[in-house]
Amino acid sequence: MxxxxxxxxxxxxxxxxxxxxxxxxxxxxxxxxxxxxxRFPNVPQDDYINGVYAIDPVGRENWEAIExxxxxxxxxxxxxxxxxxxxANGKTYSDCFPDGPAIMSKYPxxxxxxxxxxxxxxxxxACREANGEKPLKYNKGAIANIVSYIAYESRDQVTNVxxxxxxxxxxxAYEMGKKFYFTKRGQLNFSCANCHLQNVGMVLxxxxxxxxxxxxxxWPVYRSKWGEMGTLHRRFKGxxxxxxxxxxxxxxxxxxxxxxxxxxQSNNLPLNGPGARK
Amino acid sequence: MTISxxxxxxxxxxxxxxxxxxxxxTSMAFAADAGNAVAEGKDLAFDRKKGNCLSCHMIEDGASPxxxxxxxxxxxxxFPDKAKLRAQIWxxxxxxxxxxxPPFGKHQVISDAELDKIVEYVWTL
Amino acid sequence: xxxxxxxxxxxxxxxxxxGIGCATASSDKMSSMKxxxxxxxxxxxxxxxxxxxxxxxxxxxxxxxxGKIIGEAEEAAKAGDFAKAVKxxxxxxxxxxxxxxxxxxxxxxxxxxxxx
Numbered sequence: 474m475x476x477x478x479x480x481x482x483x484x485x486x487x488x489x490x491x492x493x494x495x496x497x498x499x500x501x502x503x504x505x506x507x508x509x510x511x512r513f514p515n516v517p518q519d520d521y522i523n524g525v526y527a528i529d530p531v532g533r534e535n536w537e538a539i540e541x542x543x544x545x546x547x548x549x550x551x552x553x554x555x556x557x558x559x560x561a562n563g564k565t566y567s568d569c570f571p572d573g574p575a576i577m578s579k580y581p582x583x584x585x586x587x588x589x590x591x592x593x594x595x596x597x598x599a600c601r602e603a604n605g606e607k608p609l610k611y612n613k614g615a616i617a618n619i620v621s622y623i624a625y626e627s628r629d630q631v632t633n634v635x636x637x638x639x640x641x642x643x644x645x646a647y648e649m650g651k652k653f654y655f656t657k658r659g660q661l662n663f664s665c666a667n668c669h670l671q672n673v674g675m676v677l678x679x680x681x682x683x684x685x686x687x688x689x690x691x692w693p694v695y696r697s698k699w700g701e702m703g704t705l706h707r708r709f710k711g712x713x714x715x716x717x718x719x720x721x722x723x724x725x726x727x728x729x730x731x732x733x734x735x736x737x738q739s740n741n742l743p744l745n746g747p748g749a750r751k
Numbered sequence: 752m753t754i755s756x757x758x759x760x761x762x763x764x765x766x767x768x769x770x771x772x773x774x775x776x777t778s779m780a781f782a783a784d785a786g787n788a789v790a791e792g793k794d795l796a797f798d799r800k801k802g803n804c805l806s807c808h809m810i811e812d813g814a815s816p817x818x819x820x821x822x823x824x825x826x827x828x829x830f831p832d833k834a835k836l837r838a839q840i841w842x843x844x845x846x847x848x849x850x851x852x853p854p855f856g857k858h859q860v861i862s863d864a865e866l867d868k869i870v871e872y873v874w875t876l
Numbered sequence: 877x878x879x880x881x882x883x884x885x886x887x888x889x890x891x892x893x894x895g896i897g898c899a900t901a902s903s904d905k906m907s908s909m910k911x912x913x914x915x916x917x918x919x920x921x922x923x924x925x926x927x928x929x930x931x932x933x934x935x936x937x938x939x940x941x942x943g944k945i946i947g948e949a950e951e952a953a954k955a956g957d958f959a960k961a962v963k964x965x966x967x968x969x970x971x972x973x974x975x976x977x978x979x980x981x982x983x984x985x986x987x988x989x990x991x992x
Contacts, residue, residue: 504991504992655987655988655991656982657844657978657982658937658978660859660860661858662853662858662978663851671990672851675819676817676818677806677819678805713940717941719938719939720940721936848988849988849989859970859974
């Protein structure tokens, strides 16, 4: 009898602990989805791929007008010629990515050998270096062009971030991305969640804060504020600097894990990059 | 030389009035300071690099305010104790860990003197 | 006779008031003399600021402008304005300390109440 009580208590403790501390990635995703559904009951789930324009009808009209002559078209063309042009050693990107160029939905993913999250720009630069080429800078320029081409060729693939069960470090990376997302940082002390979850849809001066779900589907983006194309990690940097935190290295561990966590929340949503933003 | 009582009174009065000129001007300056503090506080509250209150709060005549946080109205009713208002701007997360409001004082987004002026202004709203 | 007396008193009064003013001014000068900063003070303050910045960085808590402020302090020190250098360095040091505390206080992930 004593034994049974003890075992039950132990079992209860374990269950209680796991409930309090560790929600599974799938539970997290449901929390995000329900949160936005409650706040924007009329927005269909797939519309979140349009980012803030899913919840901002006025901004959406301007955006749709811009999309008639997409400002990212030249980037797609430049990216295509990069893809088609051989490296100095005669090989091409296709030699590294035989399924390419439509490979967007394979990233980010967990790499067991490297013990880290691999993003598409990391894989592209690894390919370049393996073929004796210089790696590209991560925030804008050529990298944004080639990723734009790949994104365009991958349109209508579906976001599918997998967290493999055979390597606990994959879930750890996800959890680190989650911790990053909820950590207040910088002199202004904002977390990602403060703006894109807690205050989603609210107006910050003149800007409407966009939802996290769908945030990763449409990169790279031509941003009018930038006057050029930029990558997802360039936007991460911009967000961090806006709250007066020192930005992290693009595709360094912090942003890799953040991308892993954030992209997971868009699972099952179609990919629609590249995009255009105000 | 003898100094008459009348004289003494007269000169003392003169001395007092002469001496009190600087005193008077300081007390006038105090009154002006209070008015200035409110005006300066308003400038600091509206300054995007300082209080930037309009980013999230609606304030009487402030242009294009955000709506993240409650409008700044009836502040004396909401904060009868001015020190509580100051503490809220110093670090809002002390009272509510989920508050997204930056800890303006604690993180030195504004100096203590600037915070005092902003408090003076906000308390008039 | 009377007029000169008044005049005398007036002059006296002004001297008195003016004298107080002068005395305050000179005591101000004295106190600023006492706190005058040297090149060594600036070097020490900058080193302390940079250590605080690095400590914040070690827990991913460095703020955007801390490095820039330290750079400005170094410039001021180079230009011989050690008081300004110390002031800037102290500001940067506090930033480093707050950034460190900010991250340490969140070492354990606390999910906000709205995430449920």
